[in-house]
Amino acid sequence: MAMLDIIDLKAHFSSPDGLVKAVNSVDLQIKDNERLGLIGETGCGKTVLGMSIIRLLPSSAGVEGQIIYNGQDLLHLTEEEMRQLRGREIAMILQNPTTSLNPVLKVGDQIAEVISLHKGLGKKEAKARAVQMLEAAMIPEAERRADQYPHELSGGMKERVMIAMGLASHPSFVIADEPTKGLDARTKAEIVNLIRDMTTGRSMLMITHDLAAAGEICDRIAVMYAGEILEEASAETILNDPQHPYTQGFIRSLPSRGLHPISGSSPSLIDPPSGCRFHPRCPYAMEVCKSEHPQMMRLENGHSSRCFLCG
Numbered sequence: 277m278a279m280l281d282i283i284d285l286k287a288h289f290s291s292p293d294g295l296v297k298a299v300n301s302v303d304l305q306i307k308d309n310e311r312l313g314l315i316g317e318t319g320c321g322k323t324v325l326g327m328s329i330i331r332l333l334p335s336s337a338g339v340e341g342q343i344i345y346n347g348q349d350l351l352h353l354t355e356e357e358m359r360q361l362r363g364r365e366i367a368m369i370l371q372n373p374t375t376s377l378n379p380v381l382k383v384g385d386q387i388a389e390v391i392s393l394h395k396g397l398g399k400k401e402a403k404a405r406a407v408q409m410l411e412a413a414m415i416p417e418a419e420r421r422a423d424q425y426p427h428e429l430s431g432g433m434k435e436r437v438m439i440a441m442g443l444a445s446h447p448s449f450v451i452a453d454e455p456t457k458g459l460d461a462r463t464k465a466e467i468v469n470l471i472r473d474m475t476t477g478r479s480m481l482m483i484t485h486d487l488a489a490a491g492e493i494c495d496r497i498a499v500m501y502a503g504e505i506l507e508e509a510s511a512e513t514i515l516n517d518p519q520h521p522y523t524q525g526f527i528r529s530l531p532s533r534g535l536h537p538i539s540g541s542s543p544s545l546i547d548p549p550s551g552c553r554f555h556p557r558c559p560y561a562m563e564v565c566k567s568e569h570p571q572m573m574r575l576e577n578g579h580s581s582r583c584f585l586c587g
């Protein structure tokens with residue numbers, strides 16, 4: 277059974293120019309102990325999707341559909357019920373440590389706060405657990421580091437603190453948003469290993485531009501474009517045998533695969549292209565792609581692709 281079952285999820289924002297349809301009829305499942313990578317170019321709706329699961333979107337957002345977590349619809353929980361789940365069972369490793377860590381609190385105290393909030397431990401115990409979490413995140417001299425402020429730590433160290441904080445309450449489901457963004461290659465490789473080790477045996481949604489990192493950490497990968505999922509398969513299949521022309525283009529645009537960008541620009545989320553949203557940029561577009569919106573076509577081995585070519 278799926279631990280998380282997202283059914284026909286929509287997240288829209290009003291704007292002076294019209295309704296921004298950031299997430300459009302998304303269906304996704306994450307099983308127990310499964311790590312799903314969510315990739316796609318900037319502005320396609322990845323963060324909005326993650327934030328709708330943990331219900332941290334601003335109240336101006338209109339969210340519809342179902343997000344079934346362990347049998348209950350998160351969209352129907354009260355704010356208080358949601359607050360209880362957040363951190364304790366569902367945790368988030370946020371995108372930007374510089375803005376997410378409190379600059380005036382020692383990092384050990386910030387982690388201890390999460391622990392005492394969710395586990396009801398006393399101050400001293402919580403602090404000891406915080407140091408253990410920093411050790412688990414491979415921070416050398418964890419005890420000394422716990423007494424430092426965020427500005428005293430390097431970017432990679434701060435990311436480790438974010439990971440330690442996100443996992444401090446031993447959540448069963450983790451959402452990580454761009455955990456490797458802005459790190460140099462060596463630090464990135466270390467963080468990828470750390471996330472992989474620390475999330476083994478948990479379920480995770482990992483949002484990233486970094487397909488290589490997703491390939492190393494995730495079991496499955498879903499590809500998002502203009503608010504929709506266009507392709508989903510095992511990580512290995514997405515990397516080695518992608519079927520959707522967008523996924524193929526996305527992979528060719530990676531530095532490691534020749535850096536050939538997809539021509540054209542990201543579509544408007546207010547007035548997306550008719551038919552297949554990718555058709556204006558697709559080298560294989562046919563007449564039908566301009567007029568009809570493709571459904572997800574099921575291929576073999578849990579692979580699906582929203583493309584008329586894949587029928």
Ligand SMILES: Nc1ncnc2c1ncn2[C@@H]1O[C@H](COP(=O)(O)OP(=O)(O)OP(=O)(O)O)[C@@H](O)[C@H]1O
Pocket residue numbers: 289290291296298316317318319320321322323324325334485545
């Ligand atoms: N609070 C908001 N109000 C209005 N529009 C928003 C809001 N948050 C996000 N959006 C819009 O929703 C769309 C999707 O944004 P989102 O942040 O989910 O993209 P993303 O895929 O995470 O991109 P990136 O890879 O750059 O992080 C964008 O067009 C963005 O401008």
Ligand code: NI
Pocket residue numbers: 322323324453
């Ligand atoms: Ni984002």
